[in-house]
Amino acid sequence: MALEHAILVSLLEKPGSGYELSRRFERSIGYFWTATHQQIYRVLKRMEQDGWIDVRDVPQQGRPDKKEYSVTGPGRAALSGWLHEPVEPESVRHDLAVKIRGAVFDDPAALIREVERHRQAHADRLTHYLAGEQRDFTGAGAEAPLDAGQELQHVVLRGGIAYERMTIAWLDDVLATLHRLRPAP
Amino acid sequence: MALEHAILVSLLEKPGSGYELSRRFERSIGYFWTATHQQIYRVLKRMEQDGWIDVRDVPQQGRPDKKEYSVTGPGRAALSGWLHEPVEPESVRHDLAVKIRGAVFDDPAALIREVERHRQAHADRLTHYLAGEQRDFTGAGAEAPLDAGQELQHVVLRGGIAYERMTIAWLDDVLATLHRLRPAP
DNA sequence: CTTGTCTATGCAACGAGTTGCATAGCAAGA
DNA sequence: TCTTGCTATGCAACTCGTTGCATAGACAAG
Numbered sequence: 001m002a003l004e005h006a007i008l009v010s011l012l013e014k015p016g017s018g019y020e021l022s023r024r025f026e027r028s029i030g031y032f033w034t035a036t037h038q039q040i041y042r043v044l045k046r047m048e049q050d051g052w053i054d055v056r057d058v059p060q061q062g063r064p065d066k067k068e069y070s071v072t073g074p075g076r077a078a079l080s081g082w083l084h085e086p087v088e089p090e091s092v093r094h095d096l097a098v099k100i101r102g103a104v105f106d107d108p109a110a111l112i113r114e115v116e117r118h119r120q121a122h123a124d125r126l127t128h129y130l131a132g133e134q135r136d137f138t139g140a141g142a143e144a145p146l147d148a149g150q151e152l153q154h155v156v157l158r159g160g161i162a163y164e165r166m167t168i169a170w171l172d173d174v175l176a177t178l179h180r181l182r183p184a185p
Numbered sequence: 186m187a188l189e190h191a192i193l194v195s196l197l198e199k200p201g202s203g204y205e206l207s208r209r210f211e212r213s214i215g216y217f218w219t220a221t222h223q224q225i226y227r228v229l230k231r232m233e234q235d236g237w238i239d240v241r242d243v244p245q246q247g248r249p250d251k252k253e254y255s256v257t258g259p260g261r262a263a264l265s266g267w268l269h270e271p272v273e274p275e276s277v278r279h280d281l282a283v284k285i286r287g288a289v290f291d292d293p294a295a296l297i298r299e300v301e302r303h304r305q306a307h308a309d310r311l312t313h314y315l316a317g318e319q320r321d322f323t324g325a326g327a328e329a330p331l332d333a334g335q336e337l338q339h340v341v342l343r344g345g346i347a348y349e350r351m352t353i354a355w356l357d358d359v360l361a362t363l364h365r366l367r368p369a370p
Numbered sequence: 371c372t373t374g375t376c377t378a379t380g381c382a383a384c385g386a387g388t389t390g391c392a393t394a395g396c397a398a399g400a
Numbered sequence: 401t402c403t404t405g406c407t408a409t410g411c412a413a414c415t416c417g418t419t420g421c422a423t424a425g426a427c428a429a430g
């Protein structure tokens with residue numbers, strides 16, 4: 001399970017509340033690990049019971065109070081332990097691939113709009129990633145050399161960019177294949 | 186949920202038992218959708234109750250008897266329905282990306298072996314995919330034109346190949362970054 | 371002053387997925 | 401004969417993840 005560890009990383013980068021974490025999971029961390037606020041609140045509770053994180057009530061003005069979590073020594077140790085143990089390489093899961101293989105039992109051409117929709121979604125993500133790269137890593141490049149944390153964040157982002165580019169190219173291949181099949185007998 | 190639908194596709198391609206399905210999920214279908222035999226047996230039971238599939242007891246010689254499942258009319262209709270409704274584009278989930286971002290709170294160099302291990306696993310998968318492509322799609326290309334089902338299987342396989350190539354290139358990028366960070370103060 | 375939106379936290383129920391274990395037929399080799 | 405290994409099916413218990421719902425403070429627009 002990596003949700004706990006993803007939360008530890010995020011809280012080490014900057015302490016925050018469950019709500020703030022759920023926002024972060026919509027952007028940077030969420031590029032490679034998604035989580036809803038339900039999951040986050042539940043896991044935060046367990047992590048607190050396990051002594052991995054501390055809570056602090058933070059009164060706020062103009063908005064409801066929040067609970068700010070920060071990583072404890074044992075939490076940091078738990079992350080270290082996990083970093084040193086191997087994880088299995090992920091297997092991909094693509095609904096769309098199932099659909100493409102299933103299309104032969106229905107109408108392949110009916111999939112074209114769906115594939116185009118996916119292509120658009122991936123193109124949007126790519127644009128978003130590229131904007132983030134421009135903002136966080138390219139702009140200050142010449143004058144302020146990046147520290148190790150930024151280098152590592154950047155290489156992860158480059159992975160996201162490569163993934164989206166590859167996916168878009170593949171979806172173009174899929175579309176070409178579907179169009180080629182259309183005028184068949 | 187796509188497991189039901191992946192099973193429908195696989196059973197439409199060729200009827201089979203739960204055991205056979207679990208073997209298929211280790212190879213072709215499993216390239217983009219994994220499932221253990223536990224999941225498969227449980228889902229097969231539900232699908233049978235829902236009338237999506239039929240069972241037939243098949244006595245065998247030299248091995249235990251099996252139950253062969255095949256798709257019914259309602260099952261085929263359920264697949265059709267699913268093919269026509271949109272699915273959300275997947276979000277990636279990468280333990281490794283979490284580890285890379287977390288490495289800055291530990292020792293980045295300690296990740297090198299882990300990343301190399303992943304690189305090897307992806308290189309193995311790529312070799313496997315390429316062998317499958319050679320066997321199923323390239324060999325008979327000139328004389329026997331592919332039918333629609335084969336074309337669609339091929340484009341899905343090309344997706345797997347593109348994914349592995351992209352991942353290997355990215356892991357090389359990650360390794361270069363980790364090596365670059367090593368001689369830092 | 372009501373409605374909508376954003377922040378902020380949480381419960382309950384369900385479905386999906388994993389892990390460990392159990393059983394049993396049959397075959398091949400030590 | 402005993403062990404190992406492959407085929408074949410399944411239960412039980414657990415964790416992970418999703419969905420729908422509920423509450424509540426603050427603010428802004430109509």
